[in-house]
Amino acid sequence: MATALKRKHTTPEQKVKLAPMSFQKAAVLRRQYNEEKPWWRRAAMGFLFSILFVAAAVLGTFLLRSILPTFRFPSAFLLMAVLFVSLIWGVAPSLLAVLISTLALDYYAIPPTGVIKVYTLDGLLQLIPFVVSGFVIALITAQRESARMRILGAEQELQERAEDLEQANLHLEETNQQLKEANQLKDRFISIASHELKTPITTIRGQAQLVLRRLSKQNGNLSPEMMTMRSTLEKINDQTGRLTSLVDELLEISSLRSGKAELRKKECDLVEICRGVIEDQQMLSNRDIRLTVASDKVMLLVDCDRIAQVIVNLVSNAIKYSPERSPVEVEINSQQGNALIQVRDHGKGIDKDQQKHIFETFYRTPDAQSSAKFGLGLGLAISKDIVERHGGRIWCESQVGKGSTFFVELPLK
Numbered sequence: 001m002a003t004a005l006k007r008k009h010t011t012p013e014q015k016v017k018l019a020p021m022s023f024q025k026a027a028v029l030r031r032q033y034n035e036e037k038p039w040w041r042r043a044a045m046g047f048l049f050s051i052l053f054v055a056a057a058v059l060g061t062f063l064l065r066s067i068l069p070t071f072r073f074p075s076a077f078l079l080m081a082v083l084f085v086s087l088i089w090g091v092a093p094s095l096l097a098v099l100i101s102t103l104a105l106d107y108y109a110i111p112p113t114g115v116i117k118v119y120t121l122d123g124l125l126q127l128i129p130f131v132v133s134g135f136v137i138a139l140i141t142a143q144r145e146s147a148r149m150r151i152l153g154a155e156q157e158l159q160e161r162a163e164d165l166e167q168a169n170l171h172l173e174e175t176n177q178q179l180k181e182a183n184q185l186k187d188r189f190i191s192i193a194s195h196e197l198k199t200p201i202t203t204i205r206g207q208a209q210l211v212l213r214r215l216s217k218q219n220g221n222l223s224p225e226m227m228t229m230r231s232t233l234e235k236i237n238d239q240t241g242r243l244t245s246l247v248d249e250l251l252e253i254s255s256l257r258s259g260k261a262e263l264r265k266k267e268c269d270l271v272e273i274c275r276g277v278i279e280d281q282q283m284l285s286n287r288d289i290r291l292t293v294a295s296d297k298v299m300l301l302v303d304c305d306r307i308a309q310v311i312v313n314l315v316s317n318a319i320k321y322s323p324e325r326s327p328v329e330v331e332i333n334s335q336q337g338n339a340l341i342q343v344r345d346h347g348k349g350i351d352k353d354q355q356k357h358i359f360e361t362f363y364r365t366p367d368a369q370s371s372a373k374f375g376l377g378l379g380l381a382i383s384k385d386i387v388e389r390h391g392g393r394i395w396c397e398s399q400v401g402k403g404s405t406f407f408v409e410l411p412l413k
């Protein structure tokens with residue numbers, strides 16, 4: 001604490017101002033301060049001892065005067081008495097000591113002895129230096145006491161704050177535990193719900209596809225009623241397709257988060273993975289997807305399917321969130337022991353504030369939410385999880401109106 005206080009003094013602009021103490025608080029502190037003293041240092045004992053000390057000082061003065069041929073400092077012993085009293089018992093007893101020793105000095109030491117002269121001008125002038133010295137001693141003692149009281153107050157305040165902090169900490173730990181439990185419950189719910197949904201959705205889709213296949217065999221001669229039925233079934237097929245991919249994403253994130261999904265690492269070529277993904281995505285979307293590679297092979301020791309899944313997420317997002325006629329660019333480089341994949345689009349871009357959140361589960365930008373683009377906000381969270389489990393990094397750089405580039409860095413084999 002001492003060093004901390006010292007540091008505060010060295011930088012005055014950082015000085016912490018103590019709040020002025022209220023009278024009530026000062027009174028409480030004074031009481032506490034007095035109660036902490038041993039019985040013999042309490043003020044009542046101080047008054048008694050100041051009389052005894054002054055008496056001893058007078059005796060000492062007489063003794064020296066009788067021993068020494070010349071004795072010039074009759075006030076020395078008395079001043080010493082005042083000093084001791086103030087040092088041991090504080091202000092009030094020291095003031096009493098000043099008063100009695102002034103009277104004693106007046107009575108025994110200043111000629112003519114045996115009479116009180118303090119009320120005469122001569123007596124007063126002779127006594128003033130002694131009285132002033134006594135008061136200065138009492139004043140210094142008062143300052144010392146007040147400083148001690150302030151320290152006591154500051155210590156108490158510190159203790160109160162420490163207790164408050166401890167309480168807040170306990171509360172925080174409790175809240176954290178509750179949050180953890182709620183999170184686990186949510187993950188379990190997502191996992192159970194997705195499992196339960198998967199079977200009926202697959203059955204509905206399978207049935208719809210079966211009937212669609214049968215209908216397609218009689219292509220030419222479908223009645224108008226059958227044509228309506230076919231278009232309804234096609235819609236069911238589309239929507240259940242979306243639901244299937246949603247459920248798959250939900251299952252995926254819950255298995256990744258619970259640590260159930262193990263990585264099956266093997267040696268694979270990143271260029272080959274990207275080529276495969278680009279081919280598929282080109283076929284599905286009819287978009288212009290360009291690949292730039294610095295070398296023919298970039299070998300990694302990774303779970304190839306999972307890394308392919310990351311590239312699919314990034315490329316399909318680039319396709320989804322950019323105009324149909326704009327190209328999507330994929331670039332692979334290797335540098336300083338890492339492979340760097342960049343997926344660039346020329347879409348609307350992502351606002352700086354939103355960039356911080358896009359890797360969070362279920363986060364979708366307001367733009368994406370208000371658009372017809374379908375999504376759950378899980379793809380990037382899954383990708384981040386996968387990349388980080390491989391010891392890599394994923395991030396985004398984007399400028400509104402110019403497009404976005406997603407970066408994936410993975411350690412080379």
Ligand code: ADP
Pocket residue numbers: 313317318321345347348349350358363364365366367368369374375376377378379380381404
């Ligand atoms: P979603 O299923 O919604 O696409 P993602 O986790 O893949 O979920 O992406 C999260 C959000 O990040 C998206 O909803 C979208 O708002 C934003 N986003 C992702 N990729 C891009 C991109 N290439 N351009 C603009 N916004 C993007």
